[in-house]
Amino acid sequence: MAHVDPSAMLDSLHPLEVKVLTAFTKTLEKGPLREEHIAQASGLEPSQLNMAVEWLLAKGLIRVESETLTPIASLTKIGERYFEKYSPIERILSTVRGADRTGKRLTIGELQAKEELGPTEVSSAIGCLKKEGALRVVPGGFVEATGMPSPTAEALRGALKDLHGTPRDLASFPEATRAVIERYSVKRGNANEPFRIDDHVQRHYGLSDNGQTAAAMLAREGPPQDVSPLTPELLKDGAWRGVRFRKYTISLRPPRVSMGRRHPYREFLDLVKRKLVSMGFQEMRGPLVETEFWNMDALFMPQFHPARNIHDVYFVKEPTHATPVAEPFLSRVAAAHQNGGTTGSTGWRYTYDRERARRLVLRSQGTAVSARTLAATPQIPGKYFSIARCFRYDHVDATHASDFFQIEGIVLAHDINFKILLGLLDLFAREVAQAKESKFLPAYFPFTEPSVELHVKHPRLGWIELGGAGLFRPEVTKPLGVDVPVIAWxxxxxxxAMVALGLHDIRDLFSPDLDRIRTTPGRF
Amino acid sequence: MPTVSVNLLDLQGLLGRDPSASTPEQIETLLPLVKGELKDWDSASGELRIELQDSNRPDLWCVEGIARQIRLKRTTAAPAYPFFAEGERPKRKVVVAPGLAEVRPYLAACTAVGYRMTDAGLAQLIQTQEKLADIFGHKRRTVSIGIYRLNQIVFPVSYTLVGPDEARFAPLGFSEKLTLREILNVHPKGQDYGGILAGHERLPLLRDAEGQILSFPPIINSQQIGEVVPGDDALFVEVTGTDHRMVVLTLNILAVNLADRGATIQPVLVEYPTDTELGQAVRTPRDFGRCHSIPAGAIESALGETLDAAQIRQALQSYGYELGPEPDPLSVKLPPYRNDLMHLVDVVEDVAISRGYGSFTPVMPSQFTVGSLSPLEECADRVRDLMVGMGFQEIMSNILSSRADLIDRMRLTGSEWDRLVEVDNVMVQTYASLRHGLLPSLLRVEESSSRAFYPHRIFEVGEAGLPDPGAELGSRTVTMLAGLVAHAKANFSEIHSCLDLLMFYLGCAYTLTPSSHPSFLDGRVGRIEVDGNPLGYIGEVHPEVLEQWQVLMPCAAFELELDPLLKRE
Incomplete structure (x- = not known):
């Protein structure tokens, strides 16, 4: 530790630290101290002593002079029970000897039943006693005593008696007993033993050079008058001028506090929201429950489309249908589906079911919100976006959530064409994804033509699909009363978001784990 | 979106062993032409898995179609499919019996001779048959396909109706003969697809002139005639279904696929008892595409690119279109294996794909517009700021939840709050209802976070669905705020202070009316009212609710709707 001003050091001492240092000065000539000696001399409780010693070590005022490990033997709960009721080895030996005396012979099975022991306990006890020659097993499976003593049983009894209630240094036992204790002590993989051996760490502490200086100053000048908090009273009468303030050890870890904060995923969505507003997009909102009309029909998805059945979309149980869909949209959309109506299209050529148009579903795509906006006299030129919660009939797993946000929107203007669509996507790639490289691939969506997929080069993930877009088909825009080209994206x-939040499971975006939310920094 | 398995050698062969379209990497760069994505490829087996995006282009869901589109672009020589041309009357015919109009009206068929079936070819044929019937044909409901050994069939074939016990044959996978009724009950395909014929007393059957049964459409082929194996070189192909154009298109695709492999296709005449959209005697395969007249200027303005008529012509021709001689307006027709031209915009996209999206220079949108958030989102953001300022951590939760969490654990059973917007086709009970409040979402956090250090101060601003029989959609989507404090001394007074401060900054004079609500402790709950309208509740969470959520820390909370605050302004 670097040289520090000992008097400044003195000012920063906590009262507990003062007591420990004083304990050293009292016994200075005797050299390094053991913990119990410091405790005696300072009069501190173990927990206070631990804290003070930690602090002084951190400040470099004391140091560990030596460290010894002492194996200490003690009884486990099983050991205490063996002390009272005898161990399996002792019980089996005495039962067999007793039976021999009365001329009765017992099998291993009978022993097990009589002593109410487990099969492994019995077999390991008999194994040990056989090996020592105290028992033998004769033809017929009977167990007999040989009259020979069992050193193990005797050592066990001695150790149980010695350790009952008081742990002892393992070294204080004779060699043979020590071996028995070690053999029958708790080890990894076997917790059912009577003994346990713990390494007791015994440290000797000594004063460092700085510590000696500080201790000497303490002895000379007495402990500093310690005024820890600055109080209103001290301020009121100016008494703070005559007071010494203890200096804190500011390198210690502070206590935890919690704070108010937006959710990290929200911070990410807010960033996207800000970007879109800055690019001139207005926010639009729509209902969580939608009709099939706005969710699909208005988007020119034919009613027989494979992605419209009960394995793709959640249907609402009650009520099943909405009030009739507003005209003229219903008739115009129906005509677009059936034969194209006035859109210049051939249509899907099937009989459109107006009843089905009212069927209620949980919104399955954010484009439903765009469809409603198109029908509500949007501004031209106009740019719109929504961050809409959507629902899909999917098995929830690491990549599928029960409900999730879709970020979608539209752009309306007289001069929109395919190259402007690509320009908008280019802008998204640069502004939203901060991507330096992007590419466009042909794509398919039922409601756009031409359709494009935007892929960008992500710094960590490589090429990823950032989004899909296209020009709304006239079969979508015309029935809703829009006569200009519209980009849907x-x-x-x-x-x-998951990469930015360090997540690997999409369900964790909506995690209920407060600790995780508090400790996710969210760097975008 | 189907994903198909393709054998690299097979694909290379169909591409004419073009050295510049040979490795998987080279092929991957050509896949945008078919809206395809190479999902993975196995160098040991040479198998490529390609996902095809366009659900209106079933002709591309097979190796022959992928190869055809790529080949067109690279050679511009359109493949010749002479069998579409009206020629002499076909030698073979299928007679459709009366009554099928009610069950499964349409059929299209052809024969394919001279291509010796290889393992790879058969694997593709089976895969194509499955993808077309399953995805394009809606699990065989609208379209199903049967392929047979031609040599065993004596023409004319009749497509007829019989009672379920009137015909017996050994279906594929079975050696013994079963009646149609038994097939529906016993055969795996009968169990899978029998529903298509539910309600019909008489069932479709294909039988040849000698009474041999070919198949029981759309369920199963006969074991004897309907099992094609490698080495076969004469096939009879038929498609049945409920949509005439889809049935014919499906046959057209199968015919060009087999022709691309070297088979000679011979049309079959299908005779209906009455007239159909395509006539009473329909020769199949049949090109029913029609010409569309398209001004080149319309394509130019949709793309935003100056193109001359020759460039457009070139782009369309090399994408398979058939073009009339006039330069402008262009007369365009799709090839017979496609039927996805509904509007001019479909042609526009094909021009763009044919030229390559990368060949267009993006142009930045130039129109000025003003961006803004909705008033509701502005309000939600302000509320979030205020809650954060009071030390609350924001929570975001799923909106789908369960009745158990929303009603039972909240003590709301039988109360005025026990109605929910529920899902009809429930997948799992955990996600079966829209939440009608946010408090359960916050209690779920408490349930999962007993090890996060206290105090907990959490809130959520988010959407919920409230049943409302009077509303257009039978429910209303509302944006709500819920705040909750949890710690050893959490109480009404603390959460009240938070609500009071929030309402002060929102400029909203509110009153608390003593009230009762099953989720809160009686006597420690109030209804939040603004201008006499109820907005929500505040109180100490009922210990029984906490017990239900296994929360061992007192909680005080409030919950209110934000939408009414907005309407006041």
Whole structure:
């Protein structure tokens, strides 16, 4: 430790530390001290002593002079029971000897039943006694005593008696007893033993050079008058001027506090939200429960589309249907599906079911919100976005959530075309994903044509799909009363969010684990 | 979106052993032409797994179709499929019996001779048959496919209806003969697809001129005639279903696939008892595509790219389109294996794909617009800021939950709050209802966080669904706020202070009316009201609720709707 000003050091001493240092000065000439000696001389409780010793070690005022490990033997709960009721070895030996005296012979099975011992206890006890020659097993499976003594049984009894209630230094036992204690002590993989051996650490502490200086100053000047808190009273009458303030050890770890904070996933979504607003997008919102009409029909997904059945979408139980869908949208969408209506399309050529249009579902795609916006006289030019909770009939696992956010939107303007669609995606790649490289691939969505997938090069993940987009088909826009080209776009940001939050399971975005939420920094 | 397995050698062969389209890496760069993505590839077996995105292009869901689209682009010589041309009357015919109009009306068929079936070819044929019937044909409901050994069949074949006990044959996978009824009950395919025929007393059957049974569409083929093996070189292919155009298109795809492998396709005449959209006697395969007249200018303006008529012509031709001679407007027709042209925009996309998306220079949108958040989100953000300022940690939770969590554990059974927006087709009970409050979400956090150091101060601002029989959608989506404190001394007074401060900064004069609510302790709960309208509740969480959630720490909480606050402003 670097040289420090001992008087400054003195000012920072906690009263507990003062007591420990004083204990050293009292006994200075005797050299390094053991913990119990420090406790005696300072009069501190063990917990206080531990704290003070830790602090003084951290400050470099005392040091560990030597450390010895002493194996200490003690009885486990099983050991205490053996002390009272005898160990299996002792019991079996005495039962067999007793039976021999009355001329009765017992089998191993009978012994087990009589003594109410487990088969392994019995077999290991008999094994040991056989080896020592105290018992033998004769034809017919009977166990007999040989009349020879069992050193193990005797050593066990001695050790149980000696250790009952008082742990002892293992070294204080004679060699043979020590071996028995070691053999029958708790080890990894075998907790059912009568003895345990713990290494007791005995440290001797001594004063460092700084510590000696500090201790000498303490002895000379007495402990500093310790005024820890600055109080309103001290301020009121100016008495603080005559007071010495103890200096704190500021390198110690502070106590924990909790704070108010936005959820880390929210911070991520807020960032996206800010980016979109800064690019001129207005937020739109829509209901969690939707009709099939707005969720699918208005998006030109035919009613026979394979992704519209009970294995893809959640249907609402009660009520099953909404009030009739507003006109003129219903008739125009129906015509677009059946024969194209006035959209210039051939349509899907099937009989559109107007009843089904009212069927209620849990919103399965954020595009439903865009469809409603298109029908509500949007601004032209206009840019819109939504961060909409969506629901899919999926097995929930590390990559599928029961409900999740979709970030979607639309752009309306007279001059929109395919190259402007690519320009918008390029902007997203740079602004939202901070990607330097991006590429466009052909894609398929039922409601856009042409359709594009945006892939960006993520610094850690390599090429990832950031989103999908396209120009809404006229079969979508015209029936909803929009006559300009419309870009529809969606961003798949959960993967980026998970990387930023250090998550590997999508369910953890909505984790109920407060500790995890508190300790997730969220760096974007 | 189907994913197909493709054998690399087979694909290379179909690509004409083009050295620049030979490695998986080279092939991957060509897949945008078919909206395909290489999912993985196994160098040991040479198997590529390719996902095809376009659900309107079933012709691409097979190695032949993928190879065809790539080949077109690289050679521009359109493959010749002479069998689509109206020629002499087909030698073979299938006669459709009356009554099928009610069950499974349409059939299309052809024969394919001269291609000796290889292992790879058969594997592809079976895969194509499965993908088309399963995805395009809605699990065989609208379209199903049968393929047979031609040499054993005596024409004309009849497509007819019989009673369930009137016909017996050994279906694929069985050596003994079963009646149609037994097939429906016993055969795995009968169990899987029998539902398609539910309610019909008479069932479809394909039988040849000598009475041999070919199959029981759309369930199963006969073991004897309907099992194709490698080495076979004469096939009879038929498609049945409920949509005439889809049935014919499916046959067209199978026919061009077999033709690409070297088979000679011969059309079959299908005779219906009455007239159909495509006529009473329909020769299949059949090109029913029609010409569309498209001004080149429309394509240019949709793409935002200056292209001359020749460039557009080139792009479309090398993507398989058939073009009329006029330069502008163009007369365009899809090849017979496609039927996905609904609108001009579909042609626009094909021009873009054919030219390659990478060939277009992105142009930044130039129109000025003003960005903004919705008033509700502005309000939610402000509430979040205030709650954070009071030391609350924000929570985000799933909206789907269970009745057990939302009602039972909240002591709400039988109360005025026990109605929920529930899912009809429940997958798991854990996610079967929309939450109607946020307090259960916060208690779930408490349940999972007893080891996080106290005090806990948590809140959530989020959406919930409230049943409302009078509303257009039968329910209302509301945005709510819930706040909760949990620690050894958490009480009403503490959470009240938080609510009071929040309402002060929101500029919202509120009153607390003594009330009762089963989730809170009686006498320590109040209804939050603004302008006499109830907004929510505040109180000490009922110990029985805490017990239900296995929370061992006192909790005080409030919950209110944010939407009404907005309407006041």
């Amino acid at each position: 969606g961003l798949g940001l959960d993967r980026m």
